[in-house]
Amino acid sequence: MFVVQIPVFLFHAADDKRIPPEHTGRFFFRNFGLHPATRRVLVASGGHYRAMIDQGIPKAIEWLSTLPKTVLPKHTIELPGVWTDVPPSPPEMARISPLSKRQAKTGRHLVLSRIRLPKLDLSTAAARHTFANAAKASLLRGVGGTLVKERIHAPGDQVLIDFVFRAKDSRTGQPETTIKRMVFIPGWSYALSVVTPTARYNELAQQNWASIDSFHVKATKN
């Protein structure tokens, strides 16, 4: 069974004899937490077809209209590298190191890391584990900080890594937790960069703030 990391609306009637509702049940369980907007609606009756026409489609249209732009992945995900927000988990501390002189020279658009992921057969658990750890190590080197909490999922032929940053908000000074999800696909290279003035970045780093304005991921096929 596969997973889908974008918002998913699943609908089933409990009296569906053709495809039992366990199909959406198991799928929902497998995908639970992958996206906060994912929903499963189970109705009591209506069977395999009428339930969709009478109840399912109206509910789906309502669900689509309630999806705010913030939960939909950005237009740029035509390239297979994307950050998406995921639900918060208990706060953890992360440190962001000052940039090196070489990094600082690159100017406003700072390329923190270039990650080249080889093509691998991810059909075995051992291969997925190796690949996930290689991707994580590359990314941690690139960010230059110590990320104390991460979760790795390796469904199918891609690897998802969630990172937790605990940082002060640069405007309010209040602590905040930011969680991001990175999707890696073997056979692509990723240039991980951050857009912020160099001086501002180093100032924030000295205060142990991880208030980076935005991450950008440029993906190119190897």
Add this chain to the structure above:
Amino acid sequence: MQRLEAGVFFREHRLTRSGHSMRVWIYAPTTNPNKAKGLVLIAPAGSDCLTGNRLGKDSRPEHLPYVRAGYAVAAYDLDGALPNKATHSQRLAAMRAFRDAGAGVKNARAALDYVLKTYPGIDRDHIFASGHSSAGTVALLSAARDLRIKAVVAFAPATDLRAWLSKAELADVEKTLPGYGKWM
């Protein structure tokens, strides 16, 4: 575009993907699909998940509500449709064609490529996939594979084919087309 009812316009397009002809039905709330709220991709339901299917007028009740709600709809044929009273060899060919189309994923991709090329003003931040039953499975698979799709709606999809088919059916599938069971 042809007017089907108030606020529902329709046009059929034909394209060729890897030598296979496929149709894409475009619906929009106005004559200009670029002005719709977003785009919903829908494959035809009613297959056994081992073969594809073609659009028919009985697909329309699933398409029209989205158009009435302001979305454009792109409904598309799946490779590997079975003809009426299919012979064994026709079923074999259909299963092969459906497998070669990535269980419909390549059809979805071709339809989306075509629609975005034809109607470049469509809101790319609001591209969704939807489907019922076997087409719900196609919608989920397409969304997992095509990063242009931003959200997916699946009505009563089969998400575990091995669990859904009986052992006898699985054995029959494997006997008919060796390796197919593993591909599933």
